Amino acid sequence: MNLFFAGGLATFLLIGLPVAFSLGMLAVLGMFLFNGGSFAFAQIPIIAYSALDDFTLTALPMYILMSQILVVSGVGRDLYEMASRWFRHFPGGLGIATVFCCAIFSAISGSSVATAVTVGAVALPEMVRRGYKKKYVLGLLAAGGTLGILIPPSVPMILYGSLTGESVGKLFIAGVVPGIILTLSFMIFSSIQMWHIKEEPATWAERWEASKKAIWGLLLPIVIIGGIYSGIFTPTEAAAVGAVLAFLIAIVVYRNLTFANLKVMILSTVKTSAMILFIIIGAKLLGFILTILQIPQQITAAATATDLSPWVIFILINIVLLVLGMFLETVSILVITVPILYPIITALGFDPIWFAIIMVINMELALITPPVGLNLFVLKGLDKNNTIAEIVKGVIPYALIMVLFIILLCIFPQIATYFTGDVQ
Amino acid sequence: MNRLYKFSDLLIKYAGYLAGILIFATTLMTFYEVISRSFFGMPTAWATELSTYAIIGSCFLGTAYAVRTYAHITVDLLVNRVNDAARRIFAYICNGLGLLFSAILTWYGFKHVFMTFELGVISTSLLRIPMYLPELFIPIGGVLLIIAFILQLIDGNVHKGGDHL
Amino acid sequence: ACSNGDETPKETEASGEEYEPATIRLAYNLPSGHHISEGIEEFAKKIEEKSNGQIDMQIFANGQLLSDTDMNQSLLTGGVEMGMNSSTIWSSTVPAMGIFDVPYVFEAYEEAGEALNGEFGDILRSEMEDVGVKVLMFGDYGFGQFANNKRPLESPEDFRGLKIRSVGTLPSELIQAYGASPVFMGGGEVYMGLQRQTVDGATSGTTAMVQRSYDEVTDYLTINNYTYFEFILGVNQEFWDDLPENTQTLIEETANETEEWIRQQTKLEDERTLQVLKDRGMEVYEVPDDELDIWKEAAMPVWEIFEEEAGEAGSELLDIVDGE
Numbered sequence: 001m002n003l004f005f006a007g008g009l010a011t012f013l014l015i016g017l018p019v020a021f022s023l024g025m026l027a028v029l030g031m032f033l034f035n036g037g038s039f040a041f042a043q044i045p046i047i048a049y050s051a052l053d054d055f056t057l058t059a060l061p062m063y064i065l066m067s068q069i070l071v072v073s074g075v076g077r078d079l080y081e082m083a084s085r086w087f088r089h090f091p092g093g094l095g096i097a098t099v100f101c102c103a104i105f106s107a108i109s110g111s112s113v114a115t116a117v118t119v120g121a122v123a124l125p126e127m128v129r130r131g132y133k134k135k136y137v138l139g140l141l142a143a144g145g146t147l148g149i150l151i152p153p154s155v156p157m158i159l160y161g162s163l164t165g166e167s168v169g170k171l172f173i174a175g176v177v178p179g180i181i182l183t184l185s186f187m188i189f190s191s192i193q194m195w196h197i198k199e200e201p202a203t204w205a206e207r208w209e210a211s212k213k214a215i216w217g218l219l220l221p222i223v224i225i226g227g228i229y230s231g232i233f234t235p236t237e238a239a240a241v242g243a244v245l246a247f248l249i250a251i252v253v254y255r256n257l258t259f260a261n262l263k264v265m266i267l268s269t270v271k272t273s274a275m276i277l278f279i280i281i282g283a284k285l286l287g288f289i290l291t292i293l294q295i296p297q298q299i300t301a302a303a304t305a306t307d308l309s310p311w312v313i314f315i316l317i318n319i320v321l322l323v324l325g326m327f328l329e330t331v332s333i334l335v336i337t338v339p340i341l342y343p344i345i346t347a348l349g350f351d352p353i354w355f356a357i358i359m360v361i362n363m364e365l366a367l368i369t370p371p372v373g374l375n376l377f378v379l380k381g382l383d384k385n386n387t388i389a390e391i392v393k394g395v396i397p398y399a400l401i402m403v404l405f406i407i408l409l410c411i412f413p414q415i416a417t418y419f420t421g422d423v424q
Numbered sequence: 425m426n427r428l429y430k431f432s433d434l435l436i437k438y439a440g441y442l443a444g445i446l447i448f449a450t451t452l453m454t455f456y457e458v459i460s461r462s463f464f465g466m467p468t469a470w471a472t473e474l475s476t477y478a479i480i481g482s483c484f485l486g487t488a489y490a491v492r493t494y495a496h497i498t499v500d501l502l503v504n505r506v507n508d509a510a511r512r513i514f515a516y517i518c519n520g521l522g523l524l525f526s527a528i529l530t531w532y533g534f535k536h537v538f539m540t541f542e543l544g545v546i547s548t549s550l551l552r553i554p555m556y557l558p559e560l561f562i563p564i565g566g567v568l569l570i571i572a573f574i575l576q577l578i579d580g581n582v583h584k585g586g587d588h589l
Numbered sequence: 590a591c592s593n594g595d596e597t598p599k600e601t602e603a604s605g606e607e608y609e610p611a612t613i614r615l616a617y618n619l620p621s622g623h624h625i626s627e628g629i630e631e632f633a634k635k636i637e638e639k640s641n642g643q644i645d646m647q648i649f650a651n652g653q654l655l656s657d658t659d660m661n662q663s664l665l666t667g668g669v670e671m672g673m674n675s676s677t678i679w680s681s682t683v684p685a686m687g688i689f690d691v692p693y694v695f696e697a698y699e700e701a702g703e704a705l706n707g708e709f710g711d712i713l714r715s716e717m718e719d720v721g722v723k724v725l726m727f728g729d730y731g732f733g734q735f736a737n738n739k740r741p742l743e744s745p746e747d748f749r750g751l752k753i754r755s756v757g758t759l760p761s762e763l764i765q766a767y768g769a770s771p772v773f774m775g776g777g778e779v780y781m782g783l784q785r786q787t788v789d790g791a792t793s794g795t796t797a798m799v800q801r802s803y804d805e806v807t808d809y810l811t812i813n814n815y816t817y818f819e820f821i822l823g824v825n826q827e828f829w830d831d832l833p834e835n836t837q838t839l840i841e842e843t844a845n846e847t848e849e850w851i852r853q854q855t856k857l858e859d860e861r862t863l864q865v866l867k868d869r870g871m872e873v874y875e876v877p878d879d880e881l882d883i884w885k886e887a888a889m890p891v892w893e894i895f896e897e898e899a900g901e902a903g904s905e906l907l908d909i910v911d912g913e
């Protein structure tokens with residue numbers, strides 16, 4: 001049965017059936033063959049509706065809209081020009097600037113997909129124009145976007161907290177230092193990878209000129225971060241505030257929104273957001289059938305029901321999470337595995353807060369591992385000429401950095417736990 | 425026949441615009457909620473709920489347009505490496521599978537909406553919205569998907585509907 | 590169903606009956622470790638044991654299969670055989686189920702138990718059977734309370750002007766009746782919303798407040814026991830009718846035992862978690878018995894709304910609880 005699902009998915013994807021329909025069709029087949037025939041199809045609309053029945057998901061189309069406005073109006077270009085004039089004399093300077101933008105935006109939105117789409121829409125065309133290799137840029141953006149769930153606020157951490165009763169405050173604090181280290185690692189790696197691109201340093205006058213021009217664009221993250229941290233709006237609502245502000249800036253300051261490019265903007269927002277949301281529906285449908293057949297539960301239980309030493313079990317757990325992460329989306333993985341893994345981890349003597357950080361990094365990996373990785377799809381959606389193969393190739397080094405970082409966290413658990421002792 | 429084809433394509437495109445308007449509406453409603461709650465101390469009873477319905481609507485109304493413009497992500501690993509004949513066959517199989525999925529989604533979607541209507545299910549909120557209304561987006565989107573995949577089958581492997589924007 | 594409640598379960602064990610093989614999938618959306626979850630785990634284990642493994646109980650916790658909202662229709666269409674979710678969600682389909690959200694209907698744990706084992710419970714069971722679900726168990730979640738960041742809420746007037754995160758129709762009506770505004774936000778955002786004071790407060794049972802670390806982000810807790818959260822374990826009626834009689838008996842008896850166990854645990858857990866919240870530094874105000882009438886009086890508009898919406902069954906339910 002496991003082979004049926006893995007093989008079925010591979011077949012559908014390879015013959016070119018869109019990801020969303022591959023997932024959905026496989027779920028339909030699974031229901032038909034293993035779950036009571038067409039009788040089970042009554043569940044399809046229930047799951048399809050409930051996949052999107054979540055207010056926090058409304059942020060996604062709004063962030064896509066915002067990024068479209070930033071691109072069309074030129075706000076994004078000015079912002080990026082500023083970053084470039086400040087950073088371009090470093091080796092791979094724009095890579096550093098992009099990771100920095102990802103980290104900031106991650107802290108804001110808490111959504112990896114939103115981060116990849118917003119920063120990607122601005123950074124990808126600019127970096128490619130300036131001679132950065134597209135493959136590298138795509139990998140950088142896919143990985144940079146995942147920082148959103150490690151740097152607080154983080155929805156997976158809140159979920160882990162409510163599934164286990166661990167303090168959400170501690171979890172957030174535990175994510176800060178690993179988030180910073182991973183951000184720095186991505187910056188350093190991208191700088192090394194794109195070492196050969198080093199532009200002439202801009203003069204101070206040029207820097208200030210670009211900064212002045214970008215001031216309106218700069219206002220955006222400041223208002224958003226300020227608004228969230230002062231509690232004026234939630235991270236979900238921040239998407240609406242961002243989109244409205246971007247719209248106002250485009251109309252009042254840039255004055256270049258015409259009815260024609262508004263139409264283009266609307267349709268391309270619809271395409272990208274319907275595409276991602278429909279993948280989420282497909283993933284939920286497949287998740288439903290896999291869960292009801294108890295496949296992920298059995299895999300997880302099998303890996304942990306052994307007499308092996310704690311560290312061997314720990315390694316097996318990570319492998320299972322990696323494999324589940326290839327096929328399922330993150331919320332499904334968490335609600336299925338955490339209740340099984342948490343008692344095992346604590347019984348083996350591992351720190352549950354530290355383990356939460358390990359889980360979150362595994363969820364970051366899930367977002368960029370094929371065949372089902374939302375961030376990969378988002379970047380593919382940004383430009384028709386991007387291929388999944390290209391994005392995957394670009395993202396491999398960053399996936400390796402994440403794996404190395406998990407090992408580092410095993411050797412120095414203090415990275416995650418040092419500051420959590422001070423809370424309460 | 426040709427006129428029906430053009431009409432169908434136009435229908436899908438206008439559904440796409442409607443989906444976009446729903447995203448705009450969500451943005452405005454959510455923005456209004458923020459202003460009303462944080463600056464005037466009056467949270468709305470409707471913004472969050474209607475936004476959720478609007479986004480569900482935007483997905484189901486917009487997904488057929490995404491099919492027609494080839495915006496749905498595909499994995500291009502194998503398809504880029506086979507000859508035209510194989511690619512053509514793959515395209516027919518894929519559009520056929522897409523059509524089958526859409527038909528199942530539509531039929532069971534209708535049944536689901538009908539059941540919700542019969543049971544008289546309302547939302548558990550102050551708005552008490554009859555739930556069959558937002559659920560109607562599923563079969564409507566399903567019908568649009570069916571049309572889109574039929575158009576793709578007529579096209580063969582030519583990206584006629586695609587990339588015009 | 591509950592007429593079987595006084596039969597001793599030992600009878601079935603001693604008879605060493607043969608059971609027909611069956612697979613029952615049971616989905617619910619509460620974290621493991623919660624007392625209702627423990628009850629359900631135990632319920633499933635007992636049925637498997639007593640049937641000598643003939644009945645295979647497959648449990649899906651944590652909403653891993655279905656959310657609370659999906660449960661109603663999934664259960665009705667046979668997506669799962671059994672499902673447990675909150676009465677609030679059922680009130681969207683069966684208005685009488687809103688009775689548990691009517692403020693101050695029950696003032697003590699024992700009252701709820703007595704009512705549910707009597708005519709009150711029978712009305713609800715028959716309303717549910719009308720849509721196609723047989724109620725196997727009323728799982729008590731515990732009393733609902735208010736936590737907030739602004740001030741101690743020592744009377745309904747203290748609610749005036751507060752923004753309180755709410756779920757469900759009637760709890761939102763109550764928040765309005767007390768002069769506060771209900772705020773609707775996604776479940777994942779409540780913790781942050783309280784921390785950043787996007788909302789001033791939230792409502793839940795103390796068990797959930799501990800689970801979700803509310804003590805980290807709110808200062809004041811008011812124990813007014815305004816609602817008695819109830820979870821319903823339902824079984825698809827058609828599936829149930831096809832089960833052999835001895836299997837039905839086994840399941841009903843085990844369900845009744847579990848219901849009693851959960852009810853006892855509810856009281857203990859409410860007390861324990863209240864103590865935890867106190868120990869973690871929340872300032873707790875417990876409404877004294879002689880002031881409860883003020884709180885109840887101010888909540889009367891909600892009774893009227895319920896009576897309007899839930900029709901005849903609703904009035905009957907209110908008459909029963911009001912007669913006490």
Ligand code: NA
Pocket residue numbers: 106107108109110111147148149150151152153154
């Ligand atoms: Na974040």
Ligand code: NA
Pocket residue numbers: 325326327328365366367368369370371372373374
């Ligand atoms: Na993945």
